[in-house]
Amino acid sequence: MRSSITFWLSLFAIALVIVALSRPRYGKGKTTITTRGVEMVVALDISNSMLADDIQPNRLEKAKRLIGRLAEQLKGNKIAIVVFAGDAYVQLPITDDFISTALFLESITPDLIAKQGTDIGAAIEMASRCFTPNDKIGKAIVLITDGENHEGDAEAAAKKAAESGKKVFILGIGTTKGGRIPTPDGKFLRDREGQVVVTKLNEDMAKNIAAAGEGVYLQVDNTNNAQKYLSDELDKMTKD
Numbered sequence: 001m002r003s004s005i006t007f008w009l010s011l012f013a014i015a016l017v018i019v020a021l022s023r024p025r026y027g028k029g030k031t032t033i034t035t036r037g038v039e040m041v042v043a044l045d046i047s048n049s050m051l052a053d054d055i056q057p058n059r060l061e062k063a064k065r066l067i068g069r070l071a072e073q074l075k076g077n078k079i080a081i082v083v084f085a086g087d088a089y090v091q092l093p094i095t096d097d098f099i100s101t102a103l104f105l106e107s108i109t110p111d112l113i114a115k116q117g118t119d120i121g122a123a124i125e126m127a128s129r130c131f132t133p134n135d136k137i138g139k140a141i142v143l144i145t146d147g148e149n150h151e152g153d154a155e156a157a158a159k160k161a162a163e164s165g166k167k168v169f170i171l172g173i174g175t176t177k178g179g180r181i182p183t184p185d186g187k188f189l190r191d192r193e194g195q196v197v198v199t200k201l202n203e204d205m206a207k208n209i210a211a212a213g214e215g216v217y218l219q220v221d222n223t224n225n226a227q228k229y230l231s232d233e234l235d236k237m238t239k240d
Contacts, residue, residue: 037077038138038237039094041130042067043123045145045173046110047085048189049199052146054179055221063144063173064105066220066227070142071101073231077137080130083108084123086115086151094130118145120209121152124168128161138237139166141213142230144220146174147202154205158213167237168213169230173220174201 044067050060071079079101080094091112092104120143127141141161158168178200181189189197203219210217216233218226 037074038140038234039078039131040070040074040140040142040234041080041082041094041127043082043084043127043141043143044108045085045118046083046108046112047116047118047148048110048181049146049148051110052174052179052181052199054175054177055173059146059173062220064108068102068105069227070230071098078132082123082127082130083112084119085110085113086117086119087113088119088122088126089113090126090130094132117151118148119151120145120154121157124154124157124161128164128166131166140234140237141166141168142171143168144171144173145206146199147172147205148199150202150205154209155212158209162212162214167215168210169215169233170206170210170217171220171226171230172201172203172206172217174199176201176203
Protein backbone atom coordinates (compact mmCIF):
# COMPACT_ATOMS: atom_id res chain seq x y z
CA MET A 1 0.00 0.00 0.00
CA ARG A 2 2.76 2.40 1.02
CA SER A 3 4.78 1.57 -2.09
CA SER A 4 1.72 2.28 -4.25
CA ILE A 5 1.23 5.70 -2.64
CA THR A 6 4.91 6.46 -3.05
CA PHE A 7 4.74 5.52 -6.74
CA TRP A 8 1.81 7.84 -7.45
CA LEU A 9 3.32 10.69 -5.46
CA SER A 10 6.56 10.30 -7.40
CA LEU A 11 4.66 10.26 -10.70
CA PHE A 12 2.76 13.40 -9.69
CA ALA A 13 6.01 15.15 -8.75
CA ILE A 14 7.56 14.28 -12.11
CA ALA A 15 4.49 15.67 -13.85
CA LEU A 16 4.80 18.95 -11.93
CA VAL A 17 8.47 19.23 -12.92
CA ILE A 18 7.59 18.70 -16.59
CA VAL A 19 4.90 21.39 -16.42
CA ALA A 20 7.29 23.80 -14.70
CA LEU A 21 9.98 23.23 -17.32
CA SER A 22 7.49 23.97 -20.09
CA ARG A 23 7.07 27.50 -18.61
CA PRO A 24 3.34 27.86 -19.30
CA ARG A 25 2.13 31.44 -19.81
CA TYR A 26 -1.50 32.18 -19.16
CA GLY A 27 -3.24 34.94 -21.04
CA LYS A 28 -0.33 35.56 -23.45
CA GLY A 29 -0.75 32.79 -25.95
CA LYS A 30 -1.63 33.40 -29.58
CA THR A 31 -5.25 32.95 -30.49
CA THR A 32 -6.51 32.73 -34.04
CA ILE A 33 -9.81 34.54 -34.42
CA THR A 34 -11.80 34.25 -37.63
CA THR A 35 -14.04 37.24 -38.23
CA ARG A 36 -16.78 37.86 -40.75
CA GLY A 37 -16.74 41.53 -41.63
CA VAL A 38 -14.93 44.23 -43.54
CA GLU A 39 -11.71 46.14 -43.65
CA MET A 40 -12.49 49.85 -43.88
CA VAL A 41 -9.96 52.44 -45.00
CA VAL A 42 -11.15 55.97 -44.30
CA ALA A 43 -9.72 58.70 -46.54
CA LEU A 44 -10.35 62.02 -44.79
CA ASP A 45 -10.11 65.39 -46.52
CA ILE A 46 -8.19 67.81 -44.26
CA SER A 47 -7.95 70.77 -46.63
CA ASN A 48 -8.70 74.19 -45.11
CA SER A 49 -12.23 74.20 -46.55
CA MET A 50 -13.06 71.38 -44.12
CA LEU A 51 -13.01 74.01 -41.36
CA ALA A 52 -16.12 75.66 -42.85
CA ASP A 53 -18.93 76.42 -40.44
CA ASP A 54 -21.97 75.19 -42.41
CA ILE A 55 -21.83 71.92 -40.42
CA GLN A 56 -21.46 72.23 -36.65
CA PRO A 57 -18.97 72.47 -35.04
CA ASN A 58 -17.25 72.38 -38.46
CA ARG A 59 -16.92 69.91 -41.32
CA LEU A 60 -13.71 68.31 -40.08
CA GLU A 61 -14.81 67.81 -36.49
CA LYS A 62 -18.13 66.39 -37.65
CA ALA A 63 -16.25 63.95 -39.90
CA LYS A 64 -13.93 62.87 -37.08
CA ARG A 65 -16.86 62.15 -34.79
CA LEU A 66 -18.52 60.11 -37.53
CA ILE A 67 -15.34 58.07 -38.04
CA GLY A 68 -15.14 57.43 -34.30
CA ARG A 69 -18.68 56.05 -34.21
CA LEU A 70 -18.07 53.88 -37.28
CA ALA A 71 -14.89 52.53 -35.67
CA GLU A 72 -16.85 51.55 -32.57
CA GLN A 73 -19.20 49.49 -34.73
CA LEU A 74 -16.25 47.85 -36.54
CA LYS A 75 -14.71 46.25 -33.44
CA GLY A 76 -13.47 42.79 -34.31
CA ASN A 77 -12.51 43.96 -37.80
CA LYS A 78 -9.90 46.41 -39.10
CA ILE A 79 -9.64 50.11 -39.94
CA ALA A 80 -7.02 52.41 -41.47
CA ILE A 81 -6.98 56.19 -41.90
CA VAL A 82 -5.56 58.18 -44.81
CA VAL A 83 -5.52 61.98 -44.68
CA PHE A 84 -5.34 64.11 -47.79
CA ALA A 85 -5.40 67.61 -49.23
CA GLY A 86 -3.01 68.36 -52.10
CA ASP A 87 -1.13 65.18 -51.07
CA ALA A 88 -2.23 61.97 -49.37
CA TYR A 89 -0.60 60.20 -46.43
CA VAL A 90 -1.33 57.17 -44.26
CA GLN A 91 -2.17 58.54 -40.82
CA LEU A 92 -3.00 55.14 -39.27
CA PRO A 93 -1.97 51.81 -40.87
CA ILE A 94 -4.64 49.13 -40.88
CA THR A 95 -5.29 47.87 -37.36
CA ASP A 96 -7.83 46.35 -35.02
CA ASP A 97 -6.58 48.56 -32.17
CA PHE A 98 -9.49 50.94 -31.77
CA ILE A 99 -7.92 52.75 -28.81
CA SER A 100 -5.14 53.88 -31.15
CA THR A 101 -7.76 54.85 -33.72
CA ALA A 102 -9.36 57.28 -31.27
CA LEU A 103 -5.99 58.79 -30.38
CA PHE A 104 -5.00 59.27 -34.03
CA LEU A 105 -8.37 60.89 -34.79
CA GLU A 106 -7.81 63.47 -32.08
CA SER A 107 -4.50 64.53 -33.63
CA ILE A 108 -5.87 65.20 -37.14
CA THR A 109 -5.83 68.86 -38.24
CA PRO A 110 -5.29 70.63 -41.58
CA ASP A 111 -1.75 71.42 -40.41
CA LEU A 112 -0.72 67.80 -41.12
CA ILE A 113 -0.45 68.59 -44.85
CA ALA A 114 1.10 71.82 -46.10
CA LYS A 115 0.07 71.43 -49.74
CA GLN A 116 -3.48 72.67 -50.18
CA GLY A 117 -5.98 71.27 -52.68
CA THR A 118 -8.23 68.20 -52.80
CA ASP A 119 -6.47 65.40 -54.66
CA ILE A 120 -9.13 62.72 -54.32
CA GLY A 121 -7.51 60.45 -56.91
CA ALA A 122 -4.28 60.29 -54.86
CA ALA A 123 -6.31 59.61 -51.71
CA ILE A 124 -8.12 56.65 -53.29
CA GLU A 125 -4.87 55.20 -54.65
CA MET A 126 -3.21 55.52 -51.23
CA ALA A 127 -6.23 53.98 -49.49
CA SER A 128 -6.21 51.03 -51.92
CA ARG A 129 -2.70 50.12 -50.75
CA CYS A 130 -3.66 49.98 -47.07
CA PHE A 131 -5.65 46.73 -47.12
CA THR A 132 -4.34 43.32 -46.06
CA PRO A 133 -4.02 40.56 -48.69
CA ASN A 134 -6.96 38.71 -47.09
CA ASP A 135 -9.46 38.09 -49.90
CA LYS A 136 -11.99 36.48 -47.57
CA ILE A 137 -13.13 39.77 -46.12
CA GLY A 138 -15.06 42.68 -47.62
CA LYS A 139 -13.04 45.82 -48.37
CA ALA A 140 -14.40 49.36 -48.40
CA ILE A 141 -12.85 52.77 -48.99
CA VAL A 142 -14.86 55.46 -47.21
CA LEU A 143 -13.81 58.86 -48.54
CA ILE A 144 -15.02 61.94 -46.66
CA THR A 145 -14.73 65.24 -48.49
CA ASP A 146 -16.45 68.49 -49.45
CA GLY A 147 -15.06 68.19 -52.98
CA GLU A 148 -13.72 71.76 -53.09
CA ASN A 149 -10.88 72.38 -55.59
CA HIS A 150 -11.09 68.79 -56.79
CA GLU A 151 -7.88 67.61 -58.50
CA GLY A 152 -6.65 64.45 -60.23
CA ASP A 153 -8.56 61.70 -61.99
CA ALA A 154 -10.65 60.51 -59.06
CA GLU A 155 -13.17 58.60 -61.13
CA ALA A 156 -10.45 56.52 -62.78
CA ALA A 157 -8.90 55.77 -59.36
CA ALA A 158 -12.30 54.75 -57.98
CA LYS A 159 -12.98 52.48 -60.96
CA LYS A 160 -9.57 50.81 -60.55
CA ALA A 161 -10.26 50.24 -56.84
CA ALA A 162 -13.64 48.67 -57.61
CA GLU A 163 -12.09 46.37 -60.21
CA SER A 164 -9.72 45.08 -57.51
CA GLY A 165 -12.61 44.27 -55.16
CA LYS A 166 -12.76 47.47 -53.11
CA LYS A 167 -15.97 49.49 -53.04
CA VAL A 168 -15.63 53.26 -52.82
CA PHE A 169 -18.17 55.12 -50.69
CA ILE A 170 -18.21 58.91 -50.76
CA LEU A 171 -19.46 60.89 -47.77
CA GLY A 172 -20.07 64.49 -48.82
CA ILE A 173 -19.69 66.79 -45.86
CA GLY A 174 -21.02 70.32 -45.96
CA THR A 175 -23.99 71.97 -47.62
CA THR A 176 -24.69 73.13 -51.15
CA LYS A 177 -25.47 76.55 -49.67
CA GLY A 178 -21.92 76.67 -48.32
CA GLY A 179 -20.04 78.04 -45.35
CA ARG A 180 -17.23 80.39 -44.41
CA ILE A 181 -13.68 79.32 -43.56
CA PRO A 182 -12.38 80.78 -40.27
CA THR A 183 -8.82 82.08 -40.03
CA PRO A 184 -6.48 81.95 -36.99
CA ASP A 185 -7.15 85.63 -36.23
CA GLY A 186 -10.84 84.95 -35.64
CA LYS A 187 -11.96 86.35 -38.99
CA PHE A 188 -12.90 84.59 -42.24
CA LEU A 189 -10.89 83.75 -45.33
CA ARG A 190 -11.20 86.29 -48.14
CA ASP A 191 -10.37 86.13 -51.84
CA ARG A 192 -8.14 88.55 -53.77
CA GLU A 193 -11.03 90.96 -54.19
CA GLY A 194 -11.59 91.07 -50.44
CA GLN A 195 -14.81 89.04 -50.52
CA VAL A 196 -15.45 86.37 -47.88
CA VAL A 197 -14.88 82.94 -49.42
CA VAL A 198 -17.90 80.64 -49.35
CA THR A 199 -17.07 76.95 -49.85
CA LYS A 200 -19.84 74.68 -51.13
CA LEU A 201 -20.27 70.92 -51.18
CA ASN A 202 -19.69 69.55 -54.69
CA GLU A 203 -22.34 66.82 -54.77
CA ASP A 204 -22.21 66.08 -58.50
CA MET A 205 -18.52 65.27 -58.30
CA ALA A 206 -19.03 63.06 -55.23
CA LYS A 207 -21.86 61.11 -56.86
CA ASN A 208 -19.81 60.46 -60.01
CA ILE A 209 -16.86 59.10 -58.01
CA ALA A 210 -19.10 56.85 -55.91
CA ALA A 211 -20.73 55.46 -59.06
CA ALA A 212 -17.31 54.75 -60.61
CA GLY A 213 -16.28 52.97 -57.41
CA GLU A 214 -19.46 50.84 -57.31
CA GLY A 215 -20.30 52.38 -53.96
CA VAL A 216 -22.80 54.89 -52.65
CA TYR A 217 -22.79 58.66 -52.16
CA LEU A 218 -24.17 59.98 -48.87
CA GLN A 219 -24.43 63.52 -47.56
CA VAL A 220 -23.31 64.02 -43.97
CA ASP A 221 -25.48 66.52 -42.10
CA ASN A 222 -26.25 67.11 -38.43
CA THR A 223 -28.17 63.83 -38.10
CA ASN A 224 -26.94 60.23 -37.83
CA ASN A 225 -28.65 59.10 -41.04
CA ALA A 226 -25.41 58.81 -43.03
CA GLN A 227 -23.76 56.71 -40.33
CA LYS A 228 -26.68 54.30 -40.13
CA TYR A 229 -26.96 53.91 -43.89
CA LEU A 230 -23.21 53.34 -44.31
CA SER A 231 -23.21 50.80 -41.46
CA ASP A 232 -25.97 48.89 -43.22
CA GLU A 233 -24.02 48.96 -46.50
CA LEU A 234 -20.89 47.68 -44.78
CA ASP A 235 -22.87 44.86 -43.19
CA LYS A 236 -23.91 43.74 -46.67
CA MET A 237 -20.23 43.32 -47.56
CA THR A 238 -19.50 40.69 -44.89
CA LYS A 239 -18.19 37.41 -46.27
CA ASP A 240 -18.45 33.86 -44.95
